[in-house]
């Protein structure tokens with residue numbers, strides 16, 4: 001999962017540094033992720049995983065790190081399997 | 084609201100009204116001369132209104148943003164420059180009071196604000212960045228225990244009159260543009276080299292000149308929380324709410340003037356409905372929309388306060404952005420209606436119905452963080468955030 005996130009992040013994140021230099025837990029906003037880029041990344045993730053981020057996930061925290069994104073995706077796809 | 088909070092709110096409104104009376108007396112002169120509203124601000128200090136939002140342990144009265152919005156609306160009806168100065172100061176206080184908890188230096192400074200009724204300015208805008216609050220070019224340099232910062236600040240309201248300035252910058256020279264901190268510099272810790280003169284259409288008394296800011300202070304004066312968090316959870320929302328409240332005040336005063344005009348006309352020709360009456364009804368309708376917009380926003384903010392998730396939610400940002408854009412556009416329509424009602428008496432300066440100052444001051448609202456910029460941000464969020472279509476949610 002983290003590899004896919006990294007790939008989409010490098011495509012849509014518009015970060016000034018290479019994605020492979022960013023640790024899973026590093027703060028993406030500190031690394032230069034803009035709110036515009038975070039929305040582009042969100043759209044790409046929705047497309048890739050065929051999901052929609054529920055309202056409760058649409059906040060800064062969800063996109064604060066690669067690990068946080070992975071955790072959110074795991075939650076959302078888990079809910080889907082249950083439903 | 085419990086009984087004691089209600090008493091405090093009433094008391095605040097009363098104190099604000101007394102200060103507003105003084106500010107009103109000097110509003111035209113402040114505007115004409117483009118000078119700092121010293122009489123109004125001194126009256127506000129005399130009413131001990133500068134630190135009311137601060138915790139009582141530090142000398143404040145624990146007033147809420149809603150209380151402060153009420154004060155801003157009252158001041159906005161008398162002198163918009165005084166109201167904006169007060170609002171901008173309180174926006175800084177809101178950030179300091181909530182995002183420097185436990186920082187000994189900042190808490191001591193908050194106490195000083197209450198004791199000495201100090202005025203805090205803000206330098207976020209920067210040459211090459213414009214009104215994009217969440218980006219900085221300049222970087223603070225920390226060497227041992229000392230922090231140094233130079234910023235080409237294009238607009239610092241009442242910069243020359245302030246006792247301290249909160250300045251945003253990148254965290255260090257290597258940090259990304261959005262990796263920002265805010266630092267509170269005291270007057271004796273900086274110099275301001277003036278680069279532009281605030282000779283503007285309106286809001287002239289805010290004296291928002293441009294400066295090269297050069298400051299040096301102990302590094303402990305950097306706010307402990309990242310500016311990203313302060314902006315998202317406090318500064319943007321509080322700005323839009325307090326500005327919205329004072330803009331409401333400007334429009335409310337224009338409507339009050341045009342109502343007086345219509346009533347005078349009605350008394351002169353009994354039995355006839357004056358020609359402006361219908362338009363007045365329209366203006367009153369629009370004014371109510373502005374009020375409802377601000378009040379609903381205040382309720383939403385107070386409900387979310389202290390809840391990081393609620394404050395960080397996209398739907399919350401969309402709502403606050405909408406308040407800013409909506410109120411700033413609507414007040415212009417309202418004041419224009421009032422101008423049509425009162426006619427030449429409104430267009431002319433120095434009549435009881437003059438609205439030139441109101442109209443000019445109100446025109447700053449759409450530019451004060453450009454509405455286009457804000458709409459751009461909202462439109463990005465709406466790509467993923469589904470609009471809440473419930474009436475009460």
Ligand SMILES: Cc1cc2nc3c(=O)[nH]c(=O)nc-3n(C[C@H](O)[C@H](O)[C@H](O)COP(=O)(O)OP(=O)(O)OC[C@H]3O[C@@H](n4cnc5c(N)ncnc54)[C@H](O)[C@@H]3O)c2cc1C
Nearest residue numbers: 205206207208213214238240286450451452453455456459
């Ligand atoms: C009364 C008053 C008091 C102020 N006091 C202070 C203060 O104390 N401290 C402080 O730091 N600042 C202050 N400001 C400045 C304010 O916060 C903004 O920085 C400023 O109004 C924006 O200036 P700008 O129009 O030159 O810049 P920009 O934001 O760069 O906008 C310029 C124009 O470009 C367009 N534009 C730019 N970017 C975008 C975008 N992303 N999307 C769509 N359109 C865009 C818009 O049409 C806009 O009108 C004050 C402003 C006013 C009016």
